[in-house]
Amino acid sequence: MTFLLYCSLSLLFLSLESSVSLSSPIHDLLRSKGLPAGLVPKDVKSYTLSDEGQLEVILDGPCLTKFENRLFYDSVLRANLSYGSLNGVVGLSQEELFLWLPVKDIIVDDPRSGVILFDIVVAHKQLSLSLFEDPPDCKPTGASKNGVRKERGFEALR
Template identity: 70%
Template sequence: MAFLKLFTISLSLLLLISPSLSLSSSSSSSSSSIHNLLRSKGLPAGLLPEEVNSYTFSEDGHLEVFLDAPCLTKYENRVFFERVVTANLTYGSLIGVKGLQQEELFVWLPVKDIIVDDPSSGLILFDIGIAYKQLSLSLFEDPPHCKPQDGLRNHVRKEKGFKAQR
């Protein structure tokens, strides 16, 4: 009888604790808090655009960022964000980035890692596969606005005197 009572109490406690365990392993929030999360991990908030819809971040460091649609923005060069961007987030780095590309000399290259080794240097390192690129941290202070992929391409064509063909 005592065993059954102990089992019932243990089961009740497990059921009460299990929802809180699942919440602590993953969090989902709005775009403003993704920028706060980046800052808390030693990275600039402007690595991700304002248009982030939501994100999940698990205890093992896996980060998934969700945008409403793929979009383009510009830091030093143009950058393309897919609808979902994933990476392993640790202090000072985003490793194994997927869903982010940077334009270099008219070629789109995937960004693989983003690292801030020494914040006092004022530099951030981008691994774009074939090379490492160092940029000023000041380029990433504020989250940029990201334009829908087609909207930015048409805007560039119009500036250069070309009409968008349909």
């Protein structure tokens, strides 16, 4: 009887442990490809990865987060995933000097360097890899139909 109780409790703890995972499969996938998990927000609805490396991540909706600068995620993020890089990124923009610039590539050449490279069309921006260790919370944009934030009016256009 004690053995049966022990086995039942062990199975219960194992199932609880696997359901309380700190990261989702998409975050685990990024880590396995040499990229930090924090490149994608916490709340991911789903994702697909084709045999050719086309990654598509579906979020609950457009949202904003901040690392060193603010990042805007569309509700769908697409990129070609290979070891250490996301190339041809679509659906991610970074704020630079009050302008929103599309992020085209994200590259980690050497994880030991502690640097991640963002290609934002007009420049290559090097950021600390440690900023992206953990998936960020991403706040809904609160945009109205014309793209102006309801809460802030014209200030939200910058």
